[in-house]
Amino acid sequence: MSTAAATPSEPTPPAATAAAPGPEQGRGPSLFNRVAQGELGSMRVLLGLVVIWTIFTVANDRFLTSTNLVNLSLQIAATGMISIGVVLVLLLGEIDLSVAIVSGLCASVMAVLCEQHGWPAIPGILAGIGTGAAIGLFQGSIVTRFGIPSFVVTLAGLIGWQGALLWVLGSTGTVNITTPAIVDLAGTFFTGATAYIIAAVVVALFAVASLDARRRRVAAGLVAATPLVVAIRVAAVAIVSFGVVAVLDQDRGLPLALVILIGFVVIFDYIVRRTRFGRHILAVGGNEEAARRAGIHVMRVRIMVFVLGSSLAACGGILFASRLLAVNQSSGGSDLLLLAIAGPVIAGTSLFGGRGTVWSALLGGLVIGSISNGMDLLALPSSTKYMVTGGVLLAAVVVDAAARQRRMRSGRV
Amino acid sequence: MTATTSEPLLALHGVTKRFGAVQALAGVDFDVRAGEVVGLVGDNGAGKSTLVKVMSGIYRADEGEYRFEGEVRHVTAPSDATALGVATVYQDLALCDNLDVVANLFVGREEISGGVGGALRSLDEASMEKQAAELLQTLTVRLPSVRQEVGTLSGGQRQSVAIARSLIGEAKVVLLDEPTAALGVAQTEQVLALIRRLREQGLGVVVISHNLANVFDVVDRIFVLRLGRKAGVYEVAETSQEEIVGAITGAEFGRGNGSGGGGEQATGEATR
Numbered sequence: 057m058s059t060a061a062a063t064p065s066e067p068t069p070p071a072a073t074a075a076a077p078g079p080e081q082g083r084g085p086s087l088f089n090r091v092a093q094g095e096l097g098s099m100r101v102l103l104g105l106v107v108i109w110t111i112f113t114v115a116n117d118r119f120l121t122s123t124n125l126v127n128l129s130l131q132i133a134a135t136g137m138i139s140i141g142v143v144l145v146l147l148l149g150e151i152d153l154s155v156a157i158v159s160g161l162c163a164s165v166m167a168v169l170c171e172q173h174g175w176p177a178i179p180g181i182l183a184g185i186g187t188g189a190a191i192g193l194f195q196g197s198i199v200t201r202f203g204i205p206s207f208v209v210t211l212a213g214l215i216g217w218q219g220a221l222l223w224v225l226g227s228t229g230t231v232n233i234t235t236p237a238i239v240d241l242a243g244t245f246f247t248g249a250t251a252y253i254i255a256a257v258v259v260a261l262f263a264v265a266s267l268d269a270r271r272r273r274v275a276a277g278l279v280a281a282t283p284l285v286v287a288i289r290v291a292a293v294a295i296v297s298f299g300v301v302a303v304l305d306q307d308r309g310l311p312l313a314l315v316i317l318i319g320f321v322v323i324f325d326y327i328v329r330r331t332r333f334g335r336h337i338l339a340v341g342g343n344e345e346a347a348r349r350a351g352i353h354v355m356r357v358r359i360m361v362f363v364l365g366s367s368l369a370a371c372g373g374i375l376f377a378s379r380l381l382a383v384n385q386s387s388g389g390s391d392l393l394l395l396a397i398a399g400p401v402i403a404g405t406s407l408f409g410g411r412g413t414v415w416s417a418l419l420g421g422l423v424i425g426s427i428s429n430g431m432d433l434l435a436l437p438s439s440t441k442y443m444v445t446g447g448v449l450l451a452a453v454v455v456d457a458a459a460r461q462r463r464m465r466s467g468r469v
Numbered sequence: 470m471t472a473t474t475s476e477p478l479l480a481l482h483g484v485t486k487r488f489g490a491v492q493a494l495a496g497v498d499f500d501v502r503a504g505e506v507v508g509l510v511g512d513n514g515a516g517k518s519t520l521v522k523v524m525s526g527i528y529r530a531d532e533g534e535y536r537f538e539g540e541v542r543h544v545t546a547p548s549d550a551t552a553l554g555v556a557t558v559y560q561d562l563a564l565c566d567n568l569d570v571v572a573n574l575f576v577g578r579e580e581i582s583g584g585v586g587g588a589l590r591s592l593d594e595a596s597m598e599k600q601a602a603e604l605l606q607t608l609t610v611r612l613p614s615v616r617q618e619v620g621t622l623s624g625g626q627r628q629s630v631a632i633a634r635s636l637i638g639e640a641k642v643v644l645l646d647e648p649t650a651a652l653g654v655a656q657t658e659q660v661l662a663l664i665r666r667l668r669e670q671g672l673g674v675v676v677i678s679h680n681l682a683n684v685f686d687v688v689d690r691i692f693v694l695r696l697g698r699k700a701g702v703y704e705v706a707e708t709s710q711e712e713i714v715g716a717i718t719g720a721e722f723g724r725g726n727g728s729g730g731g732g733e734q735a736t737g738e739a740t741r
Contacts, residue, residue, distance in 0.1 A: 272582075276595035278602075330591040332579045335568075339576050342565030349563050350577030351548070410567035463566075463620055 101403040101419045108423065112430035119430055122306035129304070130242060132418075132425035133313035134159075134376035138396040139417035140324050141368030144361050146400060147328065149341045149409020150206040152365050154195065154213030155396055159373025160388020161221045162188045166374055167231040167383045168224055170238065177237030181374055188370025189363050191217065196362025200355045206362075214393075222385060230384040233377055241316070242379035245309030252305075254315065255297040263290045313375050317418065320371070325414040337361060341409035372396070391445070398445070399424050402452040408460055424448070476539050478503050478673040479524065479555060479642045484533030486519055493519040494530070495697045501642060501673040506664060508684040508705075509677045511694035512717050517677050520694065521644055524675070525557040526550035538641075556635030557644040562627055566620030570612060571601045573619050574634045604633055608666050625656025629663055642673040649683050661687045681710050693717055 112119040138155050145152045166184030169175040175183070195213055199206045225231060233239060246254060266286050273280035281289075304310045328334035336357045339347040348354050377383045399420030405412025427448060431441045477500035486494040494516045501507045511517045522528040523535075526547040535544050537553045544550050550557070564573050575597050582593035601615050610629040612622065619630060628648055635643050645664070649657040664687050667674050678684050684691060685705060693700040693716040700716045714720075 272593075272595040273598075276599045278595055278598055326591075327589070330594075331589060332581060332592060335572060335576070335579055335592060338568060338572075339565050342567035343563065345561075346563035346565050347576065349547075349559075352577050410565070 101416070101423060104402075105419070105423055105426065108426050108430070112426065112433070116430070116433045119433055122303050123308075124429065124433070126245075126304055126307045126309075126311060128422075128425055128429050129311055129314040130379055131429060132421040133242070133311065133317045134372045134379065135392065135395050135399065135425065136317045136418050136421035137320060137372035137375055138369045138392070139372075139399045139421055140320055140414055141365035141372075142397050143400045143405050143412055143414050143417050144324070144328070144337065144368075145206070145365045146405050146407060147337050147341045147410060147412055148358060148361050149344075150199065150358070150361075151210065151397070151407070152195070152206060152362065152369075153210040153393065154191070154217055155365065155369040155372075156393035157214050157217045157221065157388045158188055158191050158366050159369040159376065159392070160383065160386075161191075161217045161224065161373070162370035163373035163377035163387055164221055164224045164231065164383045166238070167233055167377060168226075170235045171231050171233060177235045180235070181238070184374055185367050185370045188366040188368075188373075192363035192366030193359065195366070196359035199362065200358045218389075221387065225383070225385060230382055232382045234381075238374070238378050239381065240312070240378075241375055242311070242313045244312035246312065246315070247305055247309035251301045251310040252298070254310065255294075255301045258297050259290065259294045262293045266290060313379070316375070320368070321414055321418050324368075328414055333357070333360070338410055341411075343410075369396075391442070394445070394449070395421075395424050395428075398449040398452070401456065402448060404456075406456050406460065407453065408456075475502050477501060477536070478538060480534075480536040481520075481523065481530075482534040482536070484520070484523055484530045484535075486516075486523060486528060486530050492697050494523070496533075497694070497697070497699050499524075499692060499699075501675055503641070503673055504668055504671045505690065506668050506674040506676060506688045508688035508691045509675055509694065510679075510681065510684060510691060510713065510717060511700070514696075515694040515717070516697040517694055518646075519697075521557070521646060521675070521677060524550065524555060524642075525644055526555070551638060554639055554641035555644065556638065556640035556642070558628075558631045558635050558646065558648065560646045560650060562631040564619045564627060564631055567618065569618055570605075570615045570622075570630055571598050573630055574601045574604070574637055576634075578638065600637075604636060605629075607670075608633055608636075608663055610663065623656060624652050625659045628652065628656075628660050632660075632663055632667070636667075636672075640672065642675070643667060644675045644677075646677050647679065648676060649678065649680060657683065681713060684713075685710060695719055 109120065118124055138159055142152065142155055162184040165187045166180045169183055170177060170180035191213070195206075195209050198204060199209050222229075263286075266281075266289060270280045270283075270286055301310055304314075326334075328337060336347065336352045339350065339352060340354050340357050344354060347357075373388060377387065400412060400416040401407060401420065402423050403416035403420030405416040405420075424445065427445060428441065431444065480498075480500035482498050484494050484497045484499070485492075497516070497520060499509075499520065509517050509520065519528060523530050523533075526544045526549050529545050535542050537555070542549070542553060544553070544555075547557075565576060568576065571594070580593040580597050581590045582596070598615060605612065605615065608629070610626075610633060612626055612630075619627060622630065632643065632645065632648070648660050648664070652660060661683060664674055664676065668689075676684065676688060688705055691703045691705060691708065691713055693703070693713060695717060696719075700719070703713065703716070
């Protein structure tokens, strides 16, 4: 240990050294293959985003204005939040078709409690999220207990919770939201110094986390990112954070809803990649039988993920209601389900389980949101919008499936 | 021979297992010592899988004795066997293709470092990667990187990862089910070399295989099952493939000395 720590500059990991070149040495996938196989899915989706933004900017010079970008970030906040839950469920290799309607139902529960029964905002919001958790517990338990495909269970949920939504809303069918704290969720903007301080805090936290990870690897005598690489990463995060704030600050400011979304993305990304629970989600999604033999409580992991998925859908529904200042009979309807699932898939989260990142909820939401927003600016008819969105989703799924086939062909001998 | 004097690590005596009317195992004795590779061979339906499942705790024998390091143990679940130090590598390997080598080695027993606390505590990736690299180096398993996804590895590398994983939990006996079944020549050689290194490290290794050439290549003793009974135990140095085939099929491959099989079996009995 001490010798290892004393020579941190030795760049050779023991496993890779095993000197004599075996027949299979150094057959790592090329950069091209890694991009094609979706391992650099984030890069791919960022490139796609640049292309989309370029096209819409050329078509309409209002697209890249601060005003429109603030609108865009408000539009993606709710969908992105629902998509985080969708990512968790997709990582398991399951699907939840009820997320959109659950988001509408939970927002309605909150709205009815706060507006018609005089509940304060916080208990109302918690009741909404609690409704989501209970729905997730119910659906997840049925999926695991009886071994029914989640597709079928949540399809039943999609219809059933629609009925519950109508029942909760009662005869009027619409509840306007006036409770200040709920309105503020989507109506608060950070401007000037406050916004820049938030950006600075984000960059500082990222820098501390990166340095800590590097320190641990060096202490263990492993290959670690060089200080230069760490500095470049921190600089990149700083440029993005301050850039976003600078652009949004030209208009109304940094929306609280966007801060909430990014906060949730960071927390759930940490849970998936850095905690035991997250590792178990990936293991179950990758090979359920292997996970079971390794002693993982597969049922518990599954049910927990469904609970989180529906709870996050509830959070998304609440943000939605806050932006629209109302819930009605079409809350959680229309194309919300399609968009919430399409986002992560477009950004590289696999429908086959085990592969994907929580960031795909944000990036995919940005792609879908940009397409939708751009077409609105161009005043394209709904017919075109639906067909384009459908085409983009289909293309993303095809890329995912093709990558999987290539893995299956090349992965094993 | 040194093998005859040392105590068996894992020993089964008079193991019987019935499935309804089918007698899968009828009074089978089996043992493996530290630093020894035992081949378990037999025709389809001879009871190899059943015997391995008794050893790994998946099945509980109807009759018979399970001794580990000389003491009688009650092994009624796979976790009991694992706790004793009996690790099993199944034919389907049970790897998560979407996870990297380190994650696969530690799946189900991930290490936790400090962090936020409670369920949010973070995995100790540095420690796990270090141990993984050290373990693979001890076994001279060559991989492009311990951070490579297991799904992108070759069949031989995957088998090596599966075997290495069984050693993370302080295993003393490793049961390998058809470890070379799906592999090419070079990769088979890799895995056989890995099995020899397990022996050098003092583990008891049981290899179930249909491939007699491989068995003769790597094992010290061959244990033949036929129709749920022990058909003989042979020292590799003193037997031939013809003799083993004879024992497996029950045919008399005398070649002029019809007592061969019986004689070896007698030796096998004598060592006990």
